[in-house]
Amino acid sequence: MSCSPTSALRAVGGTASDGGAAAAGEKVLVVGATGRIGRMVVDALSSNGVQVVAMVRDPSTDSARSLAELPGAANVTLAQGDLNDSVDALGRLLRGCSVCISCSGASRLSKLSDLLASAHDDPRHPYNFNYL
Numbered sequence: 001m002s003c004s005p006t007s008a009l010r011a012v013g014g015t016a017s018d019g020g021a022a023a024a025g026e027k028v029l030v031v032g033a034t035g036r037i038g039r040m041v042v043d044a045l046s047s048n049g050v051q052v053v054a055m056v057r058d059p060s061t062d063s064a065r066s067l068a069e070l071p072g073a074a075n076v077t078l079a080q081g082d083l084n085d086s087v088d089a090l091g092r093l094l095r096g097c098s099v100c101i102s103c104s105g106a107s108r109l110s111k112l113s114d115l116l117a118s119a120h121d122d123p124r125h126p127y128n129f130n131y132l
Contacts, residue, residue, distance in 0.1 A: 022099050024049030029097045031055045031083070032104030034063035039070075041103055046072025055081045055093055 022028045028045055032038040033054035046052045052075055056064040059078045067076050079093050083104060094100060 022050045025051065026099070027051040027053060027097045029053045029055060029079075029094055029100040031081075031100065031102040033067065034061065035103055035105065038103035039063075039067070041101055042067060042076060043070045043072065046070060046075040048072070050075060052076045053079050053093060053097060055079050057082050 022045060028050055030038055030042050030045070030052055033042050033052075034056050038054075042052050042054050047070070049072075052072075054064075054067055054076055056067075056078055057080070058064060059080055064078055067073065067078065070076065081090060081093050083090075
């Protein structure tokens with residue numbers, strides 16, 4: 001299955017001019033920017049003039065650096081962060097942003113034991129993420 005930047009933009013609400021979430025020149029935080037869906041969202045937004053803060057765990061990875069190859073790369077800023085960071089740290093990434101789009105997923109859940117594990121015993125359990 002493929003998804004064009006235009007359909008990805010529609011999927012996140014379009015632009016403000018057509019009743020969507022963000023307009024050219026606005027600043028949007030995209031969480032999970034290096035994933036398959038996150039990359040499409042970053043591409044669609046940045047190509048339409050939206051300033052994107054792409055939250056990545058490690059800016060030195062190939063997937064993070066590849067965001068600089070997108071057509072709208074001039075509108076993309078990489079910001080290091082993790083959903084396990086403090087609320088204050090995540091709040092700093094949101095400064096100046098009018099919208100936050102979360103494309104992150106609980107990909108760590110790969111075994112039945114992960115699903116059955118107690119979130120209280122594991123601070124990195126997906127249920128303990130600081131969603132904004």
